[in-house]
Amino acid sequence: MTGGRSGGAARAGARRIVVVGDTLLDVDVSGTSERLSPDAPVPVVDVRTDDRRAGGAGLVATMLAKDGHDVTLVTVLSDDGRGDEIRDLLPGVRVVAGPSGAPTPVKTRVRVVDHALVRIDEGCATPPVPEVTAAMTDALAEADAVIVADYGRGVAAAPAVRAALEAVAAHTPVVWDPHPKGAQPVPGTTVATPNTAEARAFSGLGGEGVPFATDAAGALREAWGTDAVAVTMGDRGALVASASGSRFVPAPSTTAGDPCGAGDRLAAGVAVALAEGAGLADAVAAGVADASAYLAAGGVSALFADRGAEPVAVPGTDRDALRLVQRVRADGGTVVATGGCFDLLHAGHARTLSAARALGDCLVVCLNSDASVRALKGPERPIMSQDDRVELLLALDCVDAVVVFDEHTPDEALRRFRPDVWAKGGDYDAADLPEAATLAEWGGRVVTVPFHPGRSTTRLAAALAHVG
Structure with missing residues (x-):
């Protein structure tokens, strides 16, 4: 049976993506817990929210539809009430579904604040291989890419x-996100994307890190007959093995929260990039960047939040910083912040940042935006763009997150996460800093750290101009 499309039209430049796979019902129960049950030493959860969404292949389809693509989901659904609920949870997706012959699988995650407490599975026993309708295989015919x-x-x-997937792979990009209990990718698949644990199970190889991923990706590519295998390595990135050799694709620095759906986001990003004509390595890099941005923005909970037109956060910034601060505070830690333009990052900056980080358990850098730097320093500044300055700061081990602000001073940014300590270089007098009054609003402290004379962006820029 075939379900019709609901929701708006795909955006201009959208790709026709077909998602093939198993669809689940995911339920996220979230609340607070402040007491133990009198019946047993287990926490009592006071439920605040009960969120339901299409999971598995349905989550991939949802991500792509929210991005504005023309999405078809080829799957099987039960004829029980939960199967109907899944259809209702897929606005903007054309559902082409055959009969599953089994109850709808439901996975319920119970979380207390940001901590997972338990997962409850219903109807998740492995079912028989389902029947396939002609409509399901026909839906693959006109895709720009298949996941x-x-x-x-x-x-x-x-x-x-x-058989239909192998035929399609001859002329259309196919991205295969495998499962330990699932089937091998069909020969001719453009790229398979197992994570490290899956690659270890599939290949039977041991080891860690990039050496293991290189060996496993090569072995699986040969065993499966795929064009490429990209072993995903969490926040490190991915290792891609293809006919041209192996290539490591690093991930942008980010503070990962709930990882649910990150692999789905990566596979979706790879498929869209391939559909747009990107080469394999560039497509995997796009998928890795999409997965990092997805985690930085808050993961699956942010995907379904009603945020209007709010853009996705840059990895390592803003909402990522807020989540980091909440976690550090929950563990009883001290939050330290500092700020500045950090244009042409130099040794003086690095020493000051390292000293600031030593004052607590995390360091958040409040960074002047490009517009803010121009207002402070003149039309020739900044020398380096805001995005490059964020990336360089996050590459330092002592920096945990970055918040970009547009004003002359970071007071409003500071009020969002209320650091315990505001640190600045010793060339400032702590009592004279404009942020001192802001920190006093919640009892924060202003501390100066050693200043290293003779090192400045202006002096470095002048020296570069002299030799350049």
Whole structure:
């Protein structure tokens, strides 16, 4: 049976993406816990929210639809009430579904604030390989790219689906996100994206890090007959093995929160980039960047939040900083902040930042935006763009997050996360700093750290101009 499309039209430049795989019902129960049950020493959760969404292949389809792409989901659904609920949870997605022959699988995660407490699975026993309808295989015909989101429930193992996918792979990019209990990618798949644990299980190889990922990716590419294998390595990035050799794709620095859906986001990003004509390495880099941005923005909870037109956060910034601060505070730690333009990062900056980080358990840098730097320093500044300055700061081990602000002073940014300590170089008098009054609003302290004379952006820029 085939479900119709709901929601608005795809945006201009959208790609036709077909997602093939197993669809689940995901439930996130979130609340607070301040007491133990009188019946047993277990926490009592006071439920605040009960969020439901299409999971598995349905989550991939949802991500792509929210990005404005023309999305078709090829899956199987139960004829129970939860199957109907999944359809209702997929606005903007064309659903082409055959009968599952099994109850709808439901995965319920119970969380207390940011901490997972328990997951409850219902109907998640492995079902028989489902029947496949002609409508399901026909839906693959006109895709710009295909994503196989295998969750081990048989859609990707069905012979008719596999034959159709192998035929499509001859002329259309196919991205295969495998599952330990699922089927192998079909020969000719453009790229398979196992994570490190999956690559270890599939390949039977041991080891750690890039050497292991290189060996596993090469072995799996040969065993599966795929054009490439990208072993994803969490916040480190991905290792891609193809006919041209191996290439490591690093991930942008970010403070990862709830990882649910990060692999789905990566596979979706790779498929869209391939559909747009990107080369393999560039497509994997796009997928890694998408997954990092997804985590930095708050993960699956932010994906379904009603944020209007608010843009996704740059990895390592703003909402990422707020989540970091909340976690450090929950552990009883001290939050330190500092600020500045950090245009042409130099040794003096690095020493000051390192000293500031030593004052507590995390360091958040409040960074003047490009507009703010121009207002303070003149039209020729900044020398380096805001994005480059963020990236360089986050590359330092002593910097945990960056918040960009547009004003002359970071007072409003500071009020958002209320650091315990505001640190500045010793060339300032702590009592004269404009931020001192702001920190006093919540009992924060202003501290100066050693200043290193003779090192400045202006002097460095002049020296570069002299030799350049």
